[in-house]
Amino acid sequence: MAKITVAVDGTTYQDEVEPRMLLVQYLREKVGKTGTLVGCDTSNCGACTVLFDGVSVKSCSVLAVQADGHEVTTIEGLAGINGELHPVQQAFHDKHALQCGYCTPGMIMRSVSLLKENPHPTEAEIREGLNGNLCRCTGYQNIVAAVQQAADALATAGGAR
Amino acid sequence: MTTTEAPPAEIGRPRTRKEDQHLITGHSTFTDSMVLPGMVHLAMVRSPLAHATITSIDTTAARKAPGVVGVWTGRDFPEQGGLACAWPITPDMKSPVHLPVPTDTVNHVGEIVAVIAARTKAEAVDAVELVDVQYSELPVVTDLAAARDGSAPVIHGDLGTNVSATWVFDSGAAGTGGDASAAIEAARSDPDQIVVERTFRQQRLIPAYMEPRSTVCDPNGAGDQITIWSATQIPHILRTMLTLSQGIPEGKLRIIAPDVGGGFGGKLEVTPEEVATIMVARQLGKPAKYTETRSETMMAAHHGRDQIQHLTMSARKDGTITGFDVDLTANMGAYLALVGPGVPILGAFMYNAIYKIPAYRFSCTNVFTNEVMTDAYRGAGRPEATFAIERMMDELATELGMDPIEVRRRNWIRHEEFPFTTVAGLTYDSGNYEEATDKALRHFGYDDLRAEQQRRRESGDRIQLGIGTSTFTEMCGLAPSRVLGSLSYGAGGWEAASIRMLPTGVVEVVTGISPHGQGHVTGFSQIVADRLGVPFENVKILHGDTNISAKGLDTYGSRSLAVGGIAVVKAADKVIAKAKTIAAHLLEASEDDIDFAHGSFTVRGTESSVTIGDIALATFTGHNLPDGVESSLDSEAVFDPENFSFPHGTHLCAAEVDTETGKVTIRKYVAVDDVGVVINPLLVDGQVHGGLAQGIAQALYEEAQYSADGQLTSGTFVDYLVPSAVDLPDYITDKTITPSTSNPLGVKGVGEAGTIASTPAVVNAVLDAVRQFGVADIPMPMTPARVWQAIQDGSTAAGSNSSSTGGAA
Numbered sequence: 001m002a003k004i005t006v007a008v009d010g011t012t013y014q015d016e017v018e019p020r021m022l023l024v025q026y027l028r029e030k031v032g033k034t035g036t037l038v039g040c041d042t043s044n045c046g047a048c049t050v051l052f053d054g055v056s057v058k059s060c061s062v063l064a065v066q067a068d069g070h071e072v073t074t075i076e077g078l079a080g081i082n083g084e085l086h087p088v089q090q091a092f093h094d095k096h097a098l099q100c101g102y103c104t105p106g107m108i109m110r111s112v113s114l115l116k117e118n119p120h121p122t123e124a125e126i127r128e129g130l131n132g133n134l135c136r137c138t139g140y141q142n143i144v145a146a147v148q149q150a151a152d153a154l155a156t157a158g159g160a161r
Numbered sequence: 162m163t164t165t166e167a168p169p170a171e172i173g174r175p176r177t178r179k180e181d182q183h184l185i186t187g188h189s190t191f192t193d194s195m196v197l198p199g200m201v202h203l204a205m206v207r208s209p210l211a212h213a214t215i216t217s218i219d220t221t222a223a224r225k226a227p228g229v230v231g232v233w234t235g236r237d238f239p240e241q242g243g244l245a246c247a248w249p250i251t252p253d254m255k256s257p258v259h260l261p262v263p264t265d266t267v268n269h270v271g272e273i274v275a276v277i278a279a280r281t282k283a284e285a286v287d288a289v290e291l292v293d294v295q296y297s298e299l300p301v302v303t304d305l306a307a308a309r310d311g312s313a314p315v316i317h318g319d320l321g322t323n324v325s326a327t328w329v330f331d332s333g334a335a336g337t338g339g340d341a342s343a344a345i346e347a348a349r350s351d352p353d354q355i356v357v358e359r360t361f362r363q364q365r366l367i368p369a370y371m372e373p374r375s376t377v378c379d380p381n382g383a384g385d386q387i388t389i390w391s392a393t394q395i396p397h398i399l400r401t402m403l404t405l406s407q408g409i410p411e412g413k414l415r416i417i418a419p420d421v422g423g424g425f426g427g428k429l430e431v432t433p434e435e436v437a438t439i440m441v442a443r444q445l446g447k448p449a450k451y452t453e454t455r456s457e458t459m460m461a462a463h464h465g466r467d468q469i470q471h472l473t474m475s476a477r478k479d480g481t482i483t484g485f486d487v488d489l490t491a492n493m494g495a496y497l498a499l500v501g502p503g504v505p506i507l508g509a510f511m512y513n514a515i516y517k518i519p520a521y522r523f524s525c526t527n528v529f530t531n532e533v534m535t536d537a538y539r540g541a542g543r544p545e546a547t548f549a550i551e552r553m554m555d556e557l558a559t560e561l562g563m564d565p566i567e568v569r570r571r572n573w574i575r576h577e578e579f580p581f582t583t584v585a586g587l588t589y590d591s592g593n594y595e596e597a598t599d600k601a602l603r604h605f606g607y608d609d610l611r612a613e614q615q616r617r618r619e620s621g622d623r624i625q626l627g628i629g630t631s632t633f634t635e636m637c638g639l640a641p642s643r644v645l646g647s648l649s650y651g652a653g654g655w656e657a658a659s660i661r662m663l664p665t666g667v668v669e670v671v672t673g674i675s676p677h678g679q680g681h682v683t684g685f686s687q688i689v690a691d692r693l694g695v696p697f698e699n700v701k702i703l704h705g706d707t708n709i710s711a712k713g714l715d716t717y718g719s720r721s722l723a724v725g726g727i728a729v730v731k732a733a734d735k736v737i738a739k740a741k742t743i744a745a746h747l748l749e750a751s752e753d754d755i756d757f758a759h760g761s762f763t764v765r766g767t768e769s770s771v772t773i774g775d776i777a778l779a780t781f782t783g784h785n786l787p788d789g790v791e792s793s794l795d796s797e798a799v800f801d802p803e804n805f806s807f808p809h810g811t812h813l814c815a816a817e818v819d820t821e822t823g824k825v826t827i828r829k830y831v832a833v834d835d836v837g838v839v840i841n842p843l844l845v846d847g848q849v850h851g852g853l854a855q856g857i858a859q860a861l862y863e864e865a866q867y868s869a870d871g872q873l874t875s876g877t878f879v880d881y882l883v884p885s886a887v888d889l890p891d892y893i894t895d896k897t898i899t900p901s902t903s904n905p906l907g908v909k910g911v912g913e914a915g916t917i918a919s920t921p922a923v924v925n926a927v928l929d930a931v932r933q934f935g936v937a938d939i940p941m942p943m944t945p946a947r948v949w950q951a952i953q954d955g956s957t958a959a960g961s962n963s964s965s966t967g968g969a970a
């Protein structure tokens with residue numbers, strides 16, 4: 001067992017974990033962050049994507065012990081304190097960018113990170129940027145449109161978030 | 162009339178979804194996220210072999226492993242019953258016993274041979290490796306043709322054959338058309354006719370919903386209730402089938418489908434995993450959960466498609482079709498799935514598609530192999546049919562040197578000919594193929610792309626352009642119960658709904674359909690808001706829990722709107738009828754003088770009115786009701802359609818083929834769909850987009866491959882190529898609207914249209930680009946390697962391919 005201290009969505013947690021425990025298991029099973037989902041066992045689908053010190057990672061390809069001393073933001077920590085949606089969340093709703101919603105937490109977290117890396121992406125850059133996240137429902141067109149809307153919204157807001 | 166302003170019609174509005182909020186904020190309720198006190202976690206020991214006798218299982222070490230609560234082999238479940246197939250397509254259909262946890266023999270890789278329950282999932286998984294199973298290997302069958310012709314070893318010895326059933330439709334015998342065999346024979350010796358014969362392979366696909374399947378069972382409910390949460394499309398059917406196959410009294414079972422992460426037919430199943438979870442929970446008297454890994458989904462959940470299609474078409478040299486013969490070999494896998502045998506049969510009525518074919522014959526032979534079962538996958542039988550006919554229309558055009566659109570025009574049903582009874586015996590109620598095609602051609606810029614294609618050909622450009630067409634129709638809205646009965650299906654096709662008018666103005670709608678991403682909560686809210694004249698926000702849709710929605714037949718076959726939505730309308734109409742009686746009483750008028758519009762009952766020619774909400778409150782208080790009228794507006798309805806609905810459309814694909822690498826890029830994709838009246842264009846577009854992605858994926862990317870010894874070699878997302886955003890184009894979608902006449906809303910279905918239409922459009926486009934090199938066919942998926950090789954070989958890389966013109970040619 002290893003002792004870790006991790007900040008998840010603004011709360012600090014201290015836990016004993018098995019060294020082999022994946023971050024996604026830690027988030028779901030120990031911290032109760034079931035908003036983060038698991039879609040595969042080969043790190044292909046991106047359903048488990050979270051922000052690790054502000055940068056998107058697939059939490060199934062990170063060990064919980066690697067998160068010791070770091071900050072993790074999940075889909076559950078993205079909206080404002082009063083429930084105000086993040087512009088990417090709002091855009092996914094406005095553009096009908098989700099159907100079953102299973103890929104959605106990962107898609108949203110990856111999109112947030114993508115827009116930090118590249119605030120004004122072209123359509124091709126968005127598609128390239130989401131290459132590691134699979135969606136079986138939407139055919140991606142509305143996801144691309146949502147990221148475009150969010151880019152505009154963030155630009156208008158001065159990229160504050 | 163009334164002084165109330167008419168609210169904007171909800172039907173037709175692009176409402177954003179009511180379903181989204183909890184999904185975008187991470188408050189989802191997918192089954193695997195559920196935790197119950199004292200719950201045990203399960204892991205499965207699965208067969209690594211495709212066909213073997215289990216000679217021994219030693220569970221001693223696993224039982225002693227930390228945290229392990231129990232280990233079960235098939236013999237430890239004396240209560241288990243064989244999983245049922247609900248669709249005996251012929252009276253003599255052969256069906257092997259399919260135990261959830263087999264006791265003696267495994268028939269495909271991934272079958273469960275032991276179940277482990279432990280305190281944590283990790284402990285259960287650790288113990289899997291400690292179970293020692295000894296097998297004695299048996300010969301493996303993976304070749305469909307050999308399974309059919311009897312040259313392969315028999316898999317299920319007691320059945321004596323690998324052929325499960327052969328189902329035949331012959332328009333001559335049915336009286337719906339001529340004798341196709343005779344028509345084709347005649348054409349062979351007719352100098353004015355041509356006979357085109359092709360064999361296509363419908364590869365095996367994996368539904369690949371993003372949420373792996375998961376089941377939680379709590380056996381300890383009050384009053385002996387067994388509560389089951391499952392990632393399923395079919396809570397109601399699951400309940401009935403658990404009773405029929407496992408003998409658990411239906412009254413004890415409560416099935417809940419919480420958030421379900423996609424299905425596409427893949428969660429239309431009663432699974433061994435569900436039954437195993439229930440059996441463990443009941444034996445232990447503790448809640449149990451089983452969630453599969455992605456690899457387990459790929460290996461053990463049902464697959465789709467997998468057919469050999471042998472097609473023979475005769476036509477006059479002006480392009481008019483004179484006969485069509487379809488001979489299928491369909492791979493059932495090792496057992497018959499819930500509706501697996503019927504899936505290819507659903508296509509039987511669609512091979513004639515939108516065309517006036519005078520003579521038609523369909524024959525399908527279902528065979529067993531040592532592969533996982535096949536069953537419904539988006540479109541179920543109809544994508545296979547549409548692929549076959551739309552590929553054949555292009556083959557016919559090629560043979561005759563005609564434009565593929567022109568060949569279609571010469572054969573399709575003209576809009577003034579509806580309703581039209583087809584050679585397969587269905588009556589298409591409405592459609593306008595000319596309008597949809599003309600619209601698609603305009604969006605596409607057909608003539609310009611043809612000109613560019615010519616230029617590229619002449620200049621020998623590395624990138625060659627091809628244009629593919631698919632003018633499709635489908636039958637959806639499963640289904641008229643009588644038709645299902647005539648096909649020996651084990652259930653009806655009705656759907657149920659009920660409406661509860663709460664005193665505070667909320668309208669609760671309970672529906673028997675069970676959505677998993679489609680947006681029914683939003684769409685049904687729009688329908689009810691319009692029908693009852695109440696605000697969209699006041700409508701609450703309940704579904705997916707058999708204790709709340711006691712009656713239903715669930716979601717598949719593009720039936721939710723065209724059948725389930727109509728049940729909701731019928732229930733709303735009953736509410737209005739009940740309310741009208743009370744309105745007349747409250748307004749002191751004759752019921753004959755009362756009009757209902759926009760939520761208000763008005764006495765004709767006066768200003769006096771009362772709203773439906775007022776009446777709901779009046780029934781709540783019950784203070785002032787007419788004599789003998791019950792104090793409730795609540796109503797129930799069941800709708801059984803008289804006919805299917807027939808969405809149609811024209812899809813056009815321009816594909817670029819890099820002749821040096823074989824890589825295919827979709828340059829332009831236009832989909833003009835006619836799904837009848839549109840309730841919510843946002844949802845319709847979403848369904849079309851997602852459908853297109855899956856259809857394009859069949860053409861270009863996806864294939865479940867088995868090795869000769871029955872190992873699934875495409876068992877993860879590394880090898881099974883579910884397309885990502887970079888692999889798919891931007892789609893241009895548009896609509897034509899010819900209302901369906903088989904239901905009061907004029908709606909058709911939309912869930913499967915994109916998948917059904919797109920595969921042949923893409924394949925036709927790629928072939929159109931490379932035929933000039935002598936390529937006749939390329940098997941799906943059209944990977945760069947296959948396309949490149951086909952160009953090199955300059956000939957077909959797949960199947961047989963022959964054509965003959967009649968005598969004088």
Ligand code: FES
Nearest residue numbers: 039043045046060
């Ligand atoms: S679960 Fe992490 S990438 Fe699929």
Ligand code: FES
Nearest residue numbers: 099103135136137
């Ligand atoms: S919305 Fe279902 S997988 Fe993306």
